[in-house]
Amino acid sequence: MTETLTVPPAAAHTSGREAGGLGEARPLDGRPFPAYDYTRANKLPREMSGYWTKSFDVGGQTRTAKVYISPETPIRSYYTVVAVPDGVDTAEFLQRSSWVDIGDRREEGLFILEPGEAGWGDHQAEAAYVEAAMAFYQSNRYFSIFGLHYLVGYGAGAPALEAWAVAHPLRVISQVYVDSPGLSAEYLNSYAARKFDGDTEGTYTDVLFPEGFDLIRYDETVLPTWFVHPEPRSVSASLSYWKRANDTVDVGSSDRTLGTVFRQRRRSGRWMTSYAGPIAQVAVQKRPISSRNGLSTSQIVDFLTGYTRYENFFAYGNQLFERADYAKLGVRVRTMTVEGFVREYLVHVPRSARRLWRDKAPVVFVWPGNSQTDKVFFDAAQWWKVAEREGCVLVVICEQYSNTSVSVSHRDSIAFFRQLRDVMVREYPVDPTRFYSTGQSAGSQVTQNFAIAFPEYFAAVASTSFTAAPNAAGAVSMDGVQYPASGQMIPNYQIYGYGDLGFLAGGLWDDTQNSLDAWARYHLGANGLELSDVDSLDGERSGWHDRFQTWTWRDRDTAIPVLKLTKNVYRSHNTMPEESPLMWDFLKHYRRVVDRHGNVTRYFSESGFRRPRDSKRL
Secondary structure, eight states: OOEEEOOOOOTTOOTTSOTTOOOSOEEOTTOOOOOOOTTSSSBOOGGGOEEEEEEEEETTEEEEEEEEEOTTOBTTBOEEEEEOOTTOOHHHHHHHTTHHHHHHHHTOEEEEEOOBTTBOOOHHHHHHHHHHHHHHHHSOSSOOBOSSEEEEEEGGGHHHHHHHHHHOGGGEEEEEEESOOOOOHHHHHHHHTOEEOSOOTTTSOOOOOOTTOOOEEGGGSOOOEEEESOOTTTSHHHHHHHHHHTTBOSSOEEETTTEEEEEBOTTOOOGGGTTTOSOOEEEEEOSOOOTTOHHHHHHHHHHHHTEEEEOSSOGGGOEEEEOOOHHHHTOEEEEEEETTEEEEEEEEOOHHHHHHHTTOEEEEEEEOOTTOOHHHHHHHSOHHHHHHHHOOEEEEEOOEEOSSTTOEEOOSHHHHHHHHHHHHHHHSOEEEEEEEEEEBTHHHHHHHHHHHHOGGGOSEEEEESOOOOOOTTSEEEETTEEEEOOOOOOOEEEEEETTOOGGGOSOTTSSOOOHHHHHHHHHHHHTTOOGGGOSOTTOEEESGGGOEEEEEEEOTTTOOEEEEEEEETTOOSSOOTTHHHHHHHHHTTEEEEEOTTOOEEEEEETTSSOSTTOEEEO
8 A cells, every 4th residue: 555645736837838838729629538547546637638629610600619727637626717808819818817827736727718700799699609618618528527617707708608607607606707898687687587496307306395485596696706897887787686696785895805895694595605604795896907917817716716616406405605725724635555546535634633632533534426526525515614613534535437537436445444544543643433434425325335334444424315225135235245234233324305316205204115215224123223213203304494304213222313314305416515514413422442353332422522421332
């Protein structure tokens, strides 16, 4: 086994380009898809680094877009979509404005929209081009993206990009428009009153809302926005639209960089900030900036990347929140060789760990969902916020290549965990009796399989949107190998959505028997319990708009919770950051001790082991 610390490239890295510039963009048209590059852990294939061009036939005319991929850009990286102004050479613009250097330094990509031969048309004339370019950018086999985007539009290119954001607000994290004339009130009003329903587009189970439920409107989708030197007479409709969407105060405050800032109301009722609180804003800087000024571009990037977002198609699970800063948090990006493959993982030891636990911090092993990398899930699930508050150490696993060279999935999970476990015990001040596992979707499947086949590995598990149960032979499959169910209890908590995977549809008391029922049946049996032993048939309601409906089963002798199920009645498949604290509040009460014969003894502490001598044996 080998382990190394990955080091971000220096800001002056030339990204495989000539020192004097980007050079000629290489065509993606007709290019073979990149081969697997197993020498890199969670990086796009090395051959994809550099400057590319892609052409589109739009109404019989050929239009182009450019792509810049830094040498260390990971699979499913963040990208900034940039609409360049009229009258510039794209390569020269990207270099003089420092967008390329910033991409290198941040290990991120750029997708660049370009005007036609006659310059940018209005947003209506450009709609077909922008849709074609964005469709390619969002789904192709040359590179892969986080799934939600930062937008920056310059000059006459800004309205076309802003119009796309109005039509697809769930897919945009934050946006900046420089020297923009804005959009017309007529266009903005054509989207404002549209509503998001419970349709999951045939992918998952549709969500049925209760009678009288107020659907979210497009103009209620918070989206942080900054206008820099806008056209004062024509931008008013755009400014009013985004202030309404972000539910801002009427009177702005002054900021040296941003100009006048209209912040989200303190008591805002917007769904998309139910977890993070009122963090959205709309800013207007009247002063012009130079697009050739690297400092100005850095200020734009600072505004954009203060935010992240997750869930790009279902409004009631979509959330805006703070993006993690690895440098400030001290997150380490590490690699190790697992079964012959280089694998990446993140370790976050919060400063609160030593203060709260000295040299005995609990550890949460986090398994992302299928196609999600460690970096994607670190932001999406916001476990780092829980870690900062509670002092738990996070180990976030990255998956390995799956069906293409730019996507990942789980493999060698048992071997990976065993190696990670040894690293944590050997190198970090942790408490091995308080190792916990969590995950989403395919990562939940890994966690739940561990709970069945290897319950001694963890003190407790809690995961979202995928259940597991032994097959007819009494086994579960991990990495293609069948492992017998242990039949032993382990404290277990599952959260799923109303609009989740088909095999999770419904509940435990309906007439449909599916994977959810099989999961409950196995774990209830391991605890010597029946379905009827639940605390309340109706479940306990909590959370934003009472979105969480929770059932709990307790040990008959000690009344300690041993199995828990929550249905999020207002989300589809993807997890939400509000669910991570719920899972921690379950996990933190348990520890387990394994003797030299492999016998497991479990303990429960009401205080989460904050108070001495309050633990009880399960």
